Amino acid sequence: MSAFPPLLPKVDAVLVFDGDGTRLAGKYYGDFLKKQQGEKSLEETQTMFEKSLQQKIGGIAARPDAAEIVTVMGRTAAFAGGVNPGGGGGGDVRVVHVGPPGESELVLAYLCEGMYDALAHLMGGSTDRTMVLDNLELVFLLIDEHCDGGIILETDGSKLASAVLLRDDEGMQEGGMDQGGMPQGASQQGLPPGVSAGDMTIGQAFRQARAQFLGN
Structure with a gap:
């Protein structure tokens, strides 16, 4: 018997990349990469997975409200966001959700779109690389509010953004x-x-x- 309700969404990873494919923030959950690890270190396996992911999504711009779906190393991944028009290094960031086997593509797309919407709220509507790097503390708080141990907690963009700012507020008051x-x-x-x-x-x-x- 599963410890969680069968319809509770789960993910194996939540990642934020810049337009050049560099991971700016993110978290992996569970041990799905260990099956791919072999004699490599976990860090090497993550790098290999992210390179494979970038080969699939590189150059593709997905609308914030219409995530794209790709398959990478046997896992389904949904991503929203893409490069800025006109190119240039460090374009618009991408939010990526990697799902466990059997997870619905529609569910993953919905989760990804919700987090991207929250990120845009927190960044004042601008999701470029510089803005995200300048506010990484908010991005990591966003990931924690969105997902705990691979279990999705909240998907509404405005609620997520409000929760992040509330936690940031509490952290400042404690200091x-x-x-x-x-x-x-x-x-x-x-x-x-x-x-x-x-x-x-x-x-x-x-x-x-x-x-x-x-x-x-």
């Missing part, structure tokens, strides 16, 4: 405030001294606005 009214550790995660508002990332701007509100 306390410094004498300047900013969260402790802001020199690493928030707005550094001398940086203008126009240079802030989405996460930094959010923290500054929150700190100003709490200081009033």
